[in-house]
Amino acid sequence: MARAIIAVLDSLGVGASSDAAAFGDAGADTFGHIVEACANGEGNRAGLREGPLRIPNLTRLGMVALAEAARALPLPGVDRPVPEGLHGFAAEQSRGKDTPSGHWEMAGLPVDFDWGYFEAREGTFPPALLDALISEAALPGVLGNCHASGTAIIEALGEEHLRTLKPIVYTSADSVLQIAAHEEAFGLDRLYEVCKVGRRLVDDYNVGRVIARPFTGHDRGSFVRTGNRRDLVTPPHGPTLLDQVQAAGGAVVGVGKISDIFGGCGITKSCKAVGNDTVMEVMLEQMASADDGSLIFANFVDFDMLYGHRRDVAGYAAALERFDSQLPAVRAGLRADDLVILTADHGCDPSWPGSDHTREYVPILGFGPHITPRDIGGRSSFADIGQSVARHLGLPPLAHGETFLNTPIRRGLEHNVTA
Template sequence: MSRAFLVVLDSAGCGHAPDAASFGDEGANTLLHIHERVGLKMPNLMRLGLGQAVGISDVKPEGLHGVAREVSLGKDTPSGHWELSGVPVPWDWHYFPDTTPSFPPEISAQVAKFCGTDGILGDCHASGTEIIERLGEEHMRTGKPICYTSADSVFQIAAHEESFGLDRLQQLCQHMAPILHAMNVGRVIARPFIGTDASSFERTKNRHDYAMEVPSPTLLDWAKADGRATYGIGKIGDIFSGRGVDENRKGFDDVLMGHLSNLVDEAPDGALVFANFVEFDSLYGHRRDPEGYAAHLEWFDAAIGPILAKLRAGDLMLFTADHGNDPTWEGTEHTREQVPVIGAGVGAKDIGQVMFVDVAASVADHLGLSERGPGRSFL
């Protein structure tokens, strides 16, 4: 029985979407601009067809290749992943204004009341690493949590894992999540960090996303309904609120690559493995670091080579992205982009322009699932 591995390179977009101008992103192109700035040596994914999807190679590809377009009105993680799994977002997300303060007073008051403090820190749009460096020492001194947002529909809370407490941070996020979800804020994210001062602060692997519930069954649910084993790697369990996931394996990207390798060895016939590699986005896209992004892409490509070689006859491994985050672009936010769709296990095939929901339909088609969703299979 066939298996399927759906692998998301978080933020690895390949050109502005048709509606990018309405997001302020016309001209953004994450992978092309990295290649133009730094150069990309990715022989494994280029061999499959990444170069054709990005427009940087005319070498005849050996794998499935094309470009996918999103219809959900967002450029964020839940929108992208939900739609890739067959469920476009049926509502408008709530976004906080780029002002200081950013949050309604009643939201800030709820956070402070839970913590027993006379206020919060931050209350603005910010880069996660920058705001921890700027406010981390005051947070440790006062106990006030650091609350910030971005151009995404998100409420993030940073706190010191030891002085504030990881359990306490997670309890705070659990308390705030239903309040913010009722406003159509997509995610509340716990952002723990460690260190003794601004020069040593660093975020830990214990991030946790408290996401809104997906409004209808996804590819993961379809697979479970048909009795298939389902695995999440990285943020997948958080993005889908644990729904449809039998087992989720977490860690930094190097650890996640080990999980993916192990599941290629271990996953039973008929299994679905859904993976997210987030550090392209979190460490390099938001920090506008094209050199670091390029190096991480090349690390990924080198590491995926031996894994591709282990795929069984009948396996499908698709590589795609959920949005863009052009590290050469202005600001620090995601960019509204189309994404590459590259596949191993089904031979050479140019699928051209497809939609995000077609990815879910194609994986379901490959697995022989009863449900296909609104998309059309490109297999």
Template sequence: MRAIILVMDSVGIGSAPDASLYDDLGAETIGHIAEACARGQCDNATREGPLLVPNLVRLGLGEACRLASGQVPPGLDAPEAEGRFGCAVEVSKGKDTPSGHWELAGVPVPFEWGYFPRTIPCFPEDVVKRLCERAALPGILGNCHASGTEIIARLGDEHVRSGKPICYTSADSVFQIAAHEDEFGLKRLYAVSEIARELLDPFNIGRVIARPFRGSHSGYVRTHNRRDYSVPPPDQTILDLATAAGRDIVTIGKIGDIFAHRGTGRNLKGDGNDALFDRTLEGIEALSDGGLLFANFTDFDSIYGHRRDVTGYATALEAFDGRLPELFLRLRSDDFLIITADHGCDPTWKGTDHTREQVPVLVLGGDRLREVGARLSFSDVGASIAAHLKVGQVPNGRAF
């Protein structure tokens, strides 16, 4: 009797009821990708035609989209779903990674995050001054809202010449620090990020992210040595409950960082979705009875969603779907699997930020007579995992 949560980072399925407050009314990550594929707009040398995700469709992805948006996207129809399916609405304010994951784990964010203004410079002068003093920096570059790939392309050469890290933010509650792994040093970047985390605590900034990159004047590329420095969740998540109950816990990818390494057990990392799937399979094979595995697949969001790469996103979805049978073969009869998401990042939408969307809740195992349906909080995922594992109750949510 084990529990497994797979988070397809940013795979939203339709505007949330409050999407207009975020200027996201009409955003629909899966639906718009499927429509683009059906129109032939995602055809290239390696893929063509409609979005092909048969395993997710059999679990009920298309019907979950119908619940959320009122229609099944092209190519996602199924005669009958084999799994239980539903959709969920986020009650936490914002559309960021920590809020989405914490709420999935049973703890909605009850407060407003701190954000930086869309001015140049955007960071408080005193914070920048203290960061430079404590980290022995000659200064910083950027100090603005920016796309991560754009800003390293624009300022990468100056960063290498000057030794000044590139600091920027986004619509999320985040302070990001980009630096060259070789010229600046990876350990030094992490040390600077730790200082920034301490300085920004009074401002209620959700995450400081170390964003290492490599390359030269001809082109800079971000690496997978990213590290997030998050504030801890404000209450006991499903990870905390399982830890207190002495359960085996395996977390995959950036789950450890998102939860400030509290209750995250053995954390397995991987370079990209395919490697993360390998780590997930390894984790499941080693997971003890009564254990919990919690995985995040970040490429959908970080590589394709934010970069508004519709074809890349479609290809990544199809690759993820193609590996699901390997996972199904490793499930035991009493295991409980939930595949979901933490927010949207519609690659057809304006800008480069996340989109406020509902998420799919696709379930295998548990009480097969009970429908999932439309859930009023992501916390129902955590509540259902807690009920299956019998480790008590998370602070919020109703089990399906």
């Protein structure tokens, strides 16, 4: 009996999608711009990495082929072997470019409504919301109240937070309220409780997430965010692939922040893991023990959190090379009827202005002992991933998406390639 593994390289977009201009992202290209920077030396960093991007395992699967098809331009300094994996790219149908929308859509549930956003750059949150948060969480007040990079705002306001114990509240282009506080001085459990209050309050604004952002350190030179982040997400608005697997008696193992992203819905086992290496370690452990019929769903958040949002091209490149070096261990852990899909949930181009996600196509790389290598072209929805996994696991069809397993290549996207 089959198993499926979905590994999300969080934010690894492969070129601006056809609707990117509407999001201010025309020209964004997370993977392509990293490859270009490494080829021209801008992706070098002493002691970390240098030279062209070296991802031989991803390249053999078809990463370069699908990226060049998605961007309709060649990439410099890369090899082009005949792909050994199922490879293509997908456009997002959901109306946002946020983490929940991307994951829910790849699980067969596009977000066909608009999230609520806090759009003002300063004085961002409605006074009624902040007043209620301060009152109901018994806070001395709040700091921030703006759009900001998480690391930058902690550096700017962390010392005042330590003096006043007022939590730092901020947002981004996503539908989110983020609350940062010192793990020791303010207290981690206290921060989680404040975020629970915030989660209830933002329901009135149709906001997708409240994120607890704990940090440590004693001054602006030493503040650092910890691995105790927690995402409080509104539950999916309908059933997903995860619910389908669970209903059929299969296990759904969420690794990293997957359980948070789905609000715990459809998850039978949640494995917390901080950092890409730990996520990989735990994913491999679960592959070794999961029963037939299982879905293992892992999110490699460092690509987005540490490198995309922080606009760190060299760090992102090094992380890709590190992930690539671990793929032989994934292959070694496969059983005869396993399917692995590598993909992403949105873009976060580290060469792009600002610190927000970018609207991009995402890669689809599939492999397994019985998976036939082929070009699946451009897909019209991330939901094709969920539909294909459902097909692989022998489940009834999902409401959205078209399978790319054992079907002719679909045509119709602007930059499709020839099979």
